[in-house]
Amino acid sequence: MKIVVCVKRVPDTATKIKVGAEGNVIDTKDVEFIPSPYDELAVEYAVRIQENQSDVEVVIVTLGPAEASTEKVLRRCLAIGANRAILIESAGTDHDPYVIASALANTIKEESPDLLLFGIQAIDDDYGQVSSITSALLDMPLLWGVSEPLELGGSTVKGRCEVDGGVEILESSFPCAASIKGSITDIRMCPLIKIRRASKKEIKNVSAQLEDSALSVEKLELPAERVGGRIVGQGADAVPELFRLLREEAKVL
Amino acid sequence: MTTANCIEESKKNQENHENPSEKTEKKTKKKAPFSFMKSAFAGDIAEEIIFPYPQQSKEEKEETQLFLKELDKFCRENIDGAQIDLDAKIPPEVIQGLADLGVFGLTVPEEYDGLDVSYTFFCQAIGIIPRYCASLAATVVAHLSIGTKALYMFGTEDQKKRYYPKLVTGEWIAAFSLTEPQAGSDASGIKTSAKLSEDGKHYVLSGEKIYVTNGGFASFFTVFAKINSGDEEEKGFTAFIVTKDMHGVSIGKEEKKLGLKGSSTTPLLLDNVKVPVDNILGQKGKGFKIAMEVLNTGRLGLGGICAGGVKKAIEGSVQYATQRRQFGMSLSEFGLIQKKIARMGVLTFAMDSAVYLTAGLADRKDIDFSVESAICKVFTTECAWEIINETVQIFGGSGFIADYPYERALRDARITMIFEGTNEILRLFIALAGMRNVGEYFKKLGQAINQPLQSLGFLYEYFSGQVISSFVKEKINNASAQLSSEAAIVQKYIPLLNQAVEKSIRTHKKEVIHQQFILERVANMAISIYTLAACISRVDSSLRQGKTEADLDQEFTMLKTYAFIAEASLQENYQSLTNNCDKEIQKVSAFLCAAEGYPLPDVI
DSSP states (O other), rough: OOOEEEOOEEEEETTTBOTTTTSSOOOOOOOOOOOOOOHHHHHOOOOOOOHHSSSOOEEEEEEESSSHHHHHHHHHHHHTTOOOEEEEEOSSSSHHHHHHHHHHHHHHHOOOOOOEEEOOOOOTOOOOHHHHHHHHHHTEEEEEEOOOOEEOOSSSEEEEEEETTEEEEEEESSSSSEEEEEGGGGOOOHHHHHHHHHTTHHHHHHEOOOOOSOOOOOOOOOOOOOOOOOOOSSSSGGGGHHHHHHHTSSSOO | OOOHHHHHHHHHHHTOOOOOHHGGGGSSSSOOOOOEEEEEEEOOOHHHHHSSSOOOHHHHHHHHHHHHHHHHHHHHHHHHHHHHHHHHOOOHHHHHHHHHHHHGGGOOGGGTTOOOOHHHHHHHHHHHHHGGGGHHHHHHHIIIIITTTHHHOOOOOOHHHHHHHHHHSSSSSEEEEEEBBBBSSGGGGGEEEEEEEETSSEEEEEEEEEEEETTTTTEEEEEEEOOOOOOOGOOSOEEEEEEETTTTEOOOOOOOSSSSSTTTTTEEEEEEEEEEEEEEOOOOOSSHHHHHOOOOOOOHHHHHHHHHHHHHHHHHHHHHHOOOEETTTTTTGGGHHHHHHHHHHHHHHHHHHHHHHHHHHHHHHHSHHHHHHHHHHHHHHHHHHHHHHHHHHHHHHHHHHSSSSSHHHHHHHHGTTTSSSSSSHHHHHHHHHHHHHHHHHHHHHHHHSSTTTHHHHHHHHHHHTTGGGGGGGOOOOOOGGGGGHHHHHHHHHHHHHHHHHHHHHHHHGGGGOOOHHHHHHHHHHHHHHHHHHHHHHHHHHHTTTTOOOOHHHHHHHHHHHHHHHHHHHHHHHHHHHTTTOOOHHHHHHHHHHHHTTTOOOOOO
């Protein structure tokens, strides 16, 4: 069985985000990237399937700039236990979900996986659409929001999917896709020996012609910093100044 | 270690390394790498050794970063430093977790299922652990840095095959046993004896070792003992592998300590222990050299621990200082607190710079870094003590309360200035190891004067060229122009260090080894020179990687601040070589010792 896992690199949750000079992307300089946590769980889950069955290959596919920080994210996935990785080179990751999904689908088609795994959503933009669009483009059924390990039969896959207000039990034939929710497994400790082995695994860079995004980010803004209160003055004399500030500065009157 | 030992230690570190004074005659040949600091003592700025600042390869950097993240996560989730301190015991599952991560294999060759990481990697990794539990860090480095190091450096293939399988998994913990009740700093005074059995198959070891870190649960001991055979070759002492299962090995009572309570410290008692001759590490009689070489790298590791560990104290200090409000302001708005915070940052910058420069030198494997690693040990342990002490001060009353981790940190940090060579002994070592080269040159000069005809060329060189200045490099050419005022300090004080050394040798001749007041000042100068040079090289390398001064605003500001601190210390130590109250100090000390206490009656 071949499992392809789609992984997105996202800023580490501990990173202090800065808006870039263009005003609509984050400044990635000095940002540490990690695999998006749901995607990382999908990798871990795929590796656990591999450990319990013979002849399972786990391939990571990501889209992003060909630079050290992206490679580090892939090495991390390889250290968890994936066999190899493919990097679809693109200047950034700020494309709309359709553009990303088309690029992924083009590459994944050549791999023809039996099982295609996604994290349910990336933790940076939270679109949660790439899994649906990619599997639609590949004409693969999608088990969306799988919360427990899949039942992998000889020719079918059964999954428990959490939807709003209930649970769906879905069954599909191979090949099929699934997007993974947090509770499916947990990430194990990664010993240095596995990290070292990962450094020898293959990362293949492929180039992609990306379509133009239909959706674009106009502007990014950090939440306004909270400012403490201030004492304008004391007694009746301060009232006019207080009114002026409430009207002109705070604009609440 | 006595002064005499310092000299012996300095001698052995010099083997295989060319004496710089001999290089004069072979100027045209490519210089063999030597030691930056030993060259500095001779007045030579061997800048090619420290420029460019060492860098990890891209692959190694990636591997290191991924591992550090993993190790940090494990420590954060599984280690309760306060509980370990309270119980005076590290839970076995913590040791097991570290073993699963591969920590016990860090310094084991790959062919024995180890990971054999570089010193640069190693220092970073062990810098993570003390942020959560210093006792655990001590336990781990006692195993990796000193307990198994002699096996790594001097073990035979057979010995490695026998012991690594258990050591690499953490199933066996290792310990280093040198100190004895009568032999602390003066290691050459050890009494533990080793006598060859009649059949020649065993050495029978008897004696008592004390303050053995990991003693309580170690199974593998690197033990130093004296073979009393009368053979000149075997004089001095010898390193043996002793295992806990050998008959006659027993472990004494666990010591109660000021800090590092979670680590184990016990005596090791050897009562006619039959140790197979195959268990000798390295050559017979070369135990001192082995011990010193092990401690050499051990000191660098301790530097990694201190430079890493203090970052947790800094985090705590800064968090508290920005949140705690008094007089309507946060503490961080007060100048006297800013001073403390800034100094913490700047010292850490210098510690990191020195430790990772030295680690890079150690990784080259062709360079003598003994003085540099001793400098790292003295500098980082004293900085760590100051930083933690100031953290307690910033926290005020809370810092003194055991609900906060800083009283524990202070207790834990105290031993670092004592073990792996007290900072006093190491200062003597730094000064004497550096002076030795200059001394050698003088010896040659002495010979030349006795045999003037044969040595005309040499004498001519001496009288015409002011001894060493005829061949030394006195300028730093490699540092970027933006760093010239900091480089100028190093450039100014290396010749002054050399002058001070020359003058002391001329004045005191052989007796210089007993001039501890002078040696300490010389060592302090060396420490400031090396740490500042390390900072300069570090910033220089960032500039050369294409960063601008604006990008490096933080680094530049820290460098400037540290240069100020280092220069002040250099000035003070240099001036006090001539302007001091050493005589009074000796007299006052004598008064107190004679009176067996404070000598004067109560003032009122």
